[in-house]
Amino acid sequence: MLIYILKRLLSMIPTLLGVTLITFFIIQLAPGKPTDLMTDLNPRITPEARQKLEEYYGLDKPILKQYLLWLKRIVKFDFGNSFSSDARPVIVKIYDTNEPFFDRRLIVTLTINLLSILIILTIAIPIGIYSATKPYSIFDRISTLAVFIGFATPGFWLALILMILFGINLDILPISGLKSLNYESLSPMGKIFDKTQHLILPVFISTFGGLAGMSRYMRSSMLETIRSDYITTARAKGLPEKIVIYKHALRNALLPIITLLGLSIPGLIGGSIIFEQIFGIPGMGQLSYHAIMTRDYPLVMGLLFITSLLTMLGNLIADMCYAVADPRIRVK
Amino acid sequence: MSKILKKIIGNRLALLGLIIVMSLFVVAVFAPVISPHDYKNINVKNILMPPSTNHFFGTDDLGRDVFSRMIWGARISLAVGFVSVGISTLIGITLGALAGYYGKYTDMIIMRFVDIMLCIPGFFLILAVIAFLGPNIFNIMIIIGLTSWMGVARLVRAEFLSLKEREFVLGAKASGASNFRIIFSHILPNALAPVFISAVLGVAAAVLLESSLSFLGLGIQPPTPSWGNILTDGKSNIEIAWWLSVFPGLAILITVLGYNLLGEGLRDALDPKFKK
Numbered sequence: 001m002l003i004y005i006l007k008r009l010l011s012m013i014p015t016l017l018g019v020t021l022i023t024f025f026i027i028q029l030a031p032g033k034p035t036d037l038m039t040d041l042n043p044r045i046t047p048e049a050r051q052k053l054e055e056y057y058g059l060d061k062p063i064l065k066q067y068l069l070w071l072k073r074i075v076k077f078d079f080g081n082s083f084s085s086d087a088r089p090v091i092v093k094i095y096d097t098n099e100p101f102f103d104r105r106l107i108v109t110l111t112i113n114l115l116s117i118l119i120i121l122t123i124a125i126p127i128g129i130y131s132a133t134k135p136y137s138i139f140d141r142i143s144t145l146a147v148f149i150g151f152a153t154p155g156f157w158l159a160l161i162l163m164i165l166f167g168i169n170l171d172i173l174p175i176s177g178l179k180s181l182n183y184e185s186l187s188p189m190g191k192i193f194d195k196t197q198h199l200i201l202p203v204f205i206s207t208f209g210g211l212a213g214m215s216r217y218m219r220s221s222m223l224e225t226i227r228s229d230y231i232t233t234a235r236a237k238g239l240p241e242k243i244v245i246y247k248h249a250l251r252n253a254l255l256p257i258i259t260l261l262g263l264s265i266p267g268l269i270g271g272s273i274i275f276e277q278i279f280g281i282p283g284m285g286q287l288s289y290h291a292i293m294t295r296d297y298p299l300v301m302g303l304l305f306i307t308s309l310l311t312m313l314g315n316l317i318a319d320m321c322y323a324v325a326d327p328r329i330r331v332k
Numbered sequence: 333m334s335k336i337l338k339k340i341i342g343n344r345l346a347l348l349g350l351i352i353v354m355s356l357f358v359v360a361v362f363a364p365v366i367s368p369h370d371y372k373n374i375n376v377k378n379i380l381m382p383p384s385t386n387h388f389f390g391t392d393d394l395g396r397d398v399f400s401r402m403i404w405g406a407r408i409s410l411a412v413g414f415v416s417v418g419i420s421t422l423i424g425i426t427l428g429a430l431a432g433y434y435g436k437y438t439d440m441i442i443m444r445f446v447d448i449m450l451c452i453p454g455f456f457l458i459l460a461v462i463a464f465l466g467p468n469i470f471n472i473m474i475i476i477g478l479t480s481w482m483g484v485a486r487l488v489r490a491e492f493l494s495l496k497e498r499e500f501v502l503g504a505k506a507s508g509a510s511n512f513r514i515i516f517s518h519i520l521p522n523a524l525a526p527v528f529i530s531a532v533l534g535v536a537a538a539v540l541l542e543s544s545l546s547f548l549g550l551g552i553q554p555p556t557p558s559w560g561n562i563l564t565d566g567k568s569n570i571e572i573a574w575w576l577s578v579f580p581g582l583a584i585l586i587t588v589l590g591y592n593l594l595g596e597g598l599r600d601a602l603d604p605k606f607k608k
Contacts, residue, residue, distance in 0.1 A: 014444060015444065015447050015448050015451060018444065018445070018447075018448035019448055019451055019452055022448065022449075022452060023452075026457070026460055026461060026464070027464075029461060029464050029465060030464035030465075031464075144345075145345070148345070148589055148592055148593060148596075149585070149589060151588070151589075151592055152536070152540075152584075152585045152586070152587075152588035152589035152592060153585050154540055154543055154544065154547075154581060154584050154585065154588075155544075156544060156547050156563070157563060157577070157580075157581035157584065157585075158581075160563070160566065160567055160570065160577050160581070161577065161578070161581070163570065164570055164571075164574065164577070168570070168571060263450070265453075266450070266451070266452070266453040266454055266455075267453075267454075267455075269453040269455070269456060270453050270454060270455025270456060271455075273455060273456060273459065273548075274455075274544060274547075274548070277548065288456055288459075289459070289548070292459050292460050292463045292550075293463065295463070295464070300460055303456070304452065304453075304456060304457070304460065307452075307453045307456060308451045308452045308453070311450075311451045311452075311453065312451050315451075
C-alpha cells in the first residue's frame, strides 16, 4: 500500500510540471506586458520606473528563464503580489491566516463543496440503487426523467429563479453574501443560524449540479454489478434479496463512484466561480472571477496552480480510497 | 442505419430528443424567416413589455422582441455547439488514435498530456483565456474545442487498443498497408460509434458552457443575441421582468435535454451491452 501511494505521489510530479507550463503559457497569450496594466493607468510613470518594474517581475529576461524563476518561487508557494490596489501576496489573498478559519477564501469554497458532495452522495446513492433494482419501473422512469432535466438545467439560471422565488417573492432567504450585516452582534447560536440561512441556496445550487450525474452513474454501476455472475450465485444459494443487494452488490457498485468523485473536482471548481459570483460569496471562485476580469496575472496564475493542485490531491485521495476498497488495485 | 433509427423511434425519450434536436435545427436554419420582428430593432416606446400576442416572449430593456432574439440565439448556440465539438472531436480522434495505435512512448506522452489537461479546472481556464484574448464567437468556439477533447481521446484510444489486435488489422498489415491507411481507413471506421455518441452529448455540454460564459459577460457580446446574454439582461431586471429570465433559461434547458436524450438513446441503440 505504501509503495502504491509513493508511486502515485511520484507520478504527480510530471503532471504538476505540465500544469505549470500550461499556466505560464496562458499568461503569455495575453497581449502586451503583464505590467502594462499598472503602468498605463499611471500618467506620471517614467520609462525608467517602467523598466525597473519589468526587472522586478523578471520580464526583461528570456522566456525560459522567466519560467524557471517562477517555478522556483511557486515551489515555496510564493506567487508574488497581487496587481490589485491592496498589493497583498497572492497566497494571503487565497488563504489569509489572520482571518477566522472559516472566513478564509480557500476554506469557504472547500466547505460549500464538501457539504454539497456529502448531500449528493446521501441522495444519489439510494436513488441509484432503487432505480437499478427495479429498472423500468415507474420510480425508475420518473427518476430518469428527473435526472435528465436536472442535467440540462443551467445552474446559474436556477440560481436566478430561486433568488426571485425565495429571496424576493417569499423573502425568507438572504440572496447575497455569507453573513448578515448584524452578524457580529448575534449570539453564538444566532451566528450559526445566520450562516446556515446564507448557505442554503448556494449549497442547493452546487448540490443540484452534481446530483443528476451521480445518481445516473450509480444506477448504471449497480445495474452492471447486478448482472455479474457472483450475484447470480448469491441469489442461487438462496440469500435474501436485501443481503444480495446491500451486502454483495453495493460494495462493488460503489467503487466507480469513488473515481467519479475525484474526477468531478474540476467541475465543482468551475461551478464555484459561477455560484459564488451570483450569490456574492467571498470564496475562491469569486476571487478567480475578479482576478480574471481585472487581469491580475499573478493572482490568476496562483489560483490556476492551486486549483489544479487541489484537483490532483482529490484524485490522489480518491485513488487511495479505491485501493483500500479494492485489493485488486494494490496488487497491480 | 435504419435499424438504429427504428430503435430511436421505439424509445420514447430518445424520440423526444430527436424531435427537439431536429426542430432546433429548423429554427436555427430558418431564423430570418421565422422571427416575427427584427432582432436588432430598438424601440424605446416599447421597453420591458410583458408577453403579448405581438411579442410572444415580451420585450427587453431596449424594446427589442425577445422571441426573435431567442430564435437568432438558437443559431449562435448551435453554431458554437457544433463547431467546438467538431474541433474537440478532431483533436480527440487524432491524439487517441495515435496513442492507441503506436503505444509505448507516444501513448505515454499523449496520455500524460490528457492527465494534465484534466487536472486544470476547465471552466477557469476557458474564462481566463477568453478574458485575455477578447470575447468573440471564434475565440469561444476554438477555446471550448481546445479544452474538451480529453474524453474523446480516451474513448478512441481504448477502441484502438482492442481493435489493433484483430484479424482484419493484421491482414491489412500483412498486405502492406501504410500505418496512416490502417489507422484512418481500417480501424477508425470501426471505432466511430462511441465517438458519435460523445459528440452528441458534447454539443449539449458546449451549449451549456457558452451560455454560462455569456451570462458572466465573457461570451457572445451584445448586440448579437445569445441565450446566455439575454439572461444577463434578465438578471439586471430580475424584479420587474420575469420573462427575460424564464424563457432563455427554458430554451437552454430544452436544448441540452434534447441532445442528452438523443445521445443516451443512441448509446442504448448502439451499445451491444444493452441489447435485451
